[in-house]
Amino acid sequence: MITLTHIPFVITIVLYLISSIWSIGCIVHPFVFNKKVAKWSMMMGFFIHSGFLVFLGLESSNIPITNVYESFVSLIWCILFVYINLDYLYKLPSLDTFLIPVVTALSIWALTFDGGDLFMNVSLPNFWLIAHIIPIFVGYAAFTISFSLSIMYLTQQRQLKHKLFGPLFNKLPSLEGIDRLMWKTISFGFPLLTLGLVFGMFWVKTQNILGEQWYLDYKVVLGLATWLIYAALLHMRLVSSFHGTKIACLTIAGFCLVLFTFIGTFFMGSKHAFQKMSEQTHEEILNIQ
Amino acid sequence: MSILVVGLNHKSAPVEVREKLAFNANNMSAALSQFLHRYQTAETVILSTCNRVEMYVSSLEGTLTVEDILSFFADFHKIALNDFSPYMYHYKDDRAVNHLFFVTASLDSMVLGESQILSQVKEAYTTATMEESTGKVMNQLFQQALNVAKIVHTQTSIGKRKVSISSVAVEFAEKIFQDFTGKMVLVVGAGEMCELLLKHLYEEGARTIVVANRTFERAQEIANAFQGQAIKYELLGEYLAKADIIISSTSAPHYVIHADQVKEAIRHRRGNPMFLMDIAVPRDIEPEVAKIDNVYLYNIDDLQSVVSQNVDERTREVEKCRTIVDEEVEHFMARLEEMKIEPAITLLRNHFHAIGKEELDRLKPKLKNIANGDWEQVVYTVERTINKLLHNPAKVAKQEAKNGGGYRYVEIIKKLFGIFHHTDPSQQ
Incomplete structure (x- = not known):
């Protein structure tokens, strides 16, 4: 159920959707779909998105990750934040065509988590939370961008291989250029992921928040697997200087694992420091008694 | 005032004729000054490229004919009129303007949409201005032509797609590699096409070039x-x-590069892409190579088919370009009509101010004691009255001229106020 307070996010999604349609449309019909519309609707969406997060934060007096829905919304914000900065630095041509639809799809998915039952244990200390969450989120954002770049790479390589020289072929940059950017985003995200995981490890060790058998938590196990897959990617690039389609496919696999780690684990029954609202209330009642 | 173009191009004349009429950097100035010497009131620009020789002339109505220009060509190049006149075309006024706009926008070129002609027109115009053979009309005409070409190139995709095998090949290479610095280009065999491709790649920055050929x-x-x-x-x-x-x-007659060789190579390259162009017939590279991951193989047919697709794309754009050109010709002709009436309006102004001055001169001795400041006020009032009286007629006349009635208005103005061109004493 969409509550009234989430209207801004719905507006954000609509703006992202417009941006997606225009960013794809401007490739096929550049005279009908203006690229500026795509850019400005995205920026406007991002602006409202930011405002919405501030509102959520003020409401709960915490960083807006107090439930699955909020953390999803924050992650999407991180993706766009990183993208806008990278685009400003590196001028990524046509990446929006590949990234904004992903962002839009994730946003719509996020909306389905609104009103979910899992809430964060509010007594969690703030320092560790920020040190654990922020690097991981920014890292995930970088991986999402590298995922979009991989799709772009595979599209361009397919077009070159099968000699399909349509309007998209002309708009996309060179394989080598995409490959370099992919490498840059992964090598930007990986240290952050590592940092976030290390802080998380310290956190569970010192505060014992995940219980004795913390290493059996799905999120911990899969987080490690994600770390390993990107470590393997970096190794292939750095040590064996590997390029091409294999790297692109592996990057896509890496992103799927990121998504699964982030969201899929909740379907598997992992709570990872979140608690069911009902349990929490039950505990509170017990405490009062 | 009329505009005339006389010339020939690759469609109307064979190269044997074109080369006889061509002007080059050495004799262009001489040609322009000789022409001006012969026809002093005319303005001219000569456009001479390997595909066309055209002379654009503007003169007072009826003073210069096609025959005059043809005989100038014959005299200057010292050839018989009959040798080239059957190959010549000529257009007048709006059709001449249309022709120039068409040529400059590269719609009349051998390779449709190529951009070289734009710089050639620019150069022809600059040379003419340096020789002072252009005036108001030719300046307007050529500046507008260059402008129209820019509009056509930005608003349509006439010049966007590449239409030569070597440029298409380089474009593909650019979709694989970000830049060519540090990339090795290996040339096998030494055909002419190879050289052309190499030249293109070299221009784009390829510097590590290795050539292998049977004859060392x-x-x-x-x-x-x-x-x-x-x-x-x-x-x-x-x-x-x-x-x-x-x-x-x-x-x-057989394959020179085999699939297992390339497979081995790509393994060594650790997936670094390879771009192979097989422009030999019979083919040099085993077609199986195309199936290897990270290897991109194109043969002559692949390149040729892209070239013909792009040529078709350009041809489809011609209609769009034609509409733009037609519109711009209309604008230009309207401006030309407006320009025609300007001298008549200047005459009218001078005439009125002369009358005003005459009357003021008559008045001054009668007002002996008038203070300087007061006299200035009187002069100012008279001039202001004249300007106010003339403001609307001038505006309306210009407006009407735009719609093509310029000449009629010039005549009416002259007749109504009894004013005549100072070069035309017979009518006074």
Whole structure:
């Protein structure tokens, strides 16, 4: 159920959707779909998105990750934040065509988590939370961008291989250029992921928040697997200087694992420091008694 | 005032005729000054490229004919009129303007949409201005032509797609590699096409060039032209893995590069992409190569089919360009009409101010004691009255001129106020 307070996010999604349609449309019909519309609707969406997060934060007096829905919304914000900065630095041509639809799809998915039952244990200390969450989120954002770049790479390589020289072929940059950017985003995200995981490890060790058998938590196990897959990617690039389609496919696999780690684990029954609202209330009642 | 173009191009005349009429950098100035010497009131620009020779002339109505210009060509180049006049075309006024706009926008070129003609027109115009053979009309005309060409090129995709095999090939290479610095280009065989491709790649920044050919001397010849390195043909296999771009055009009747060789090469390259162009017939590179991951193989047909697609694309754009050109011709002709009436309006103004001055001169002695300041006020009032009286007629006349009635208005103004051109004393 969409509550009234989430209207801004719905507006954000609509703006992202417009941006997606225009960013794809401007490739096929550049005279009908203006690229500026795509850019400005995205920026406007991002602006409202930011405002919405501030509102959520003020409401709960915490960083807006107090439930699955909020953390999803924050992650999407991180993706766009990183993208806008990278685009400003590196001028990524046509990446929006590949990234904004992903962002839009994730946003719509996020909306389905609104009103979910899992809430964060509010007594969690703030320092560790920020040190654990922020690097991981920014890292995930970088991986999402590298995922979009991989799709772009595979599209361009397919077009070159099968000699399909349509309007998209002309708009996309060179394989080598995409490959370099992919490498840059992964090598930007990986240290952050590592940092976030290390802080998380310290956190569970010192505060014992995940219980004795913390290493059996799905999120911990899969987080490690994600770390390993990107470590393997970096190794292939750095040590064996590997390029091409294999790297692109592996990057896509890496992103799927990121998504699964982030969201899929909740379907598997992992709570990872979140608690069911009902349990929490039950505990509170017990405490009062 | 009329505009005339007389000339020939690749469609109307064979090269034997075109070369006889062509002007070059050495005799262009002489031609322009000779023409001006002969027809002093005319303005002219001569456009001479390898595909066309055209002379654009503007003169007072009826003073210059096509025959005059033809005979100028004959006299200047010292050839008989009959030798070239059957190949010549000529257009007048709006059709002449249309022709120039069409030519400048590269819609009349041999390769539709090529951009070279734009700079050639610019150069022809600059030369003419330096020789002072242009005036108000030619300046307006050529500046507008260059402007129209820019509009056509930005608003349509007439010049966007590449239409030569070598430029298409380089475009593909650019979709694989970000830049060519540090990339090795391996040339196998030494055909003319190879050289052309190499030239394009070299212009785009490729500097590591290796040439392998059956006859080592020929390989050396090409390598030297591009500061490259010639290798013995037998060493080809060794260089395969190092090469990013391979161009093959040997005359061998069998495959020269085999799939397992390329497979081995790509393994060594750890997935670094390879771009192979097989421009030989019969083919040099085994077609199976195309199936190998990270290898991109194109043969002459692939390149040719893209070229013809792009040519079709350009041809489809011509209609759009024609509409733009037609619109711009209309604008220009309206401006020209407006320009025609300007001298008449100046005459009218001078005439009125002369009358005003005459009357003021008559008045001044009568007002002996008038203060200087007061007299200035009187002069100011008279001039202001004249300007106010003339403001609307001038505006309306210009407006009407735009719609093509300029000439009629000039006549009416002259008749109504009894004013005549100072070069036309017979009517006074």
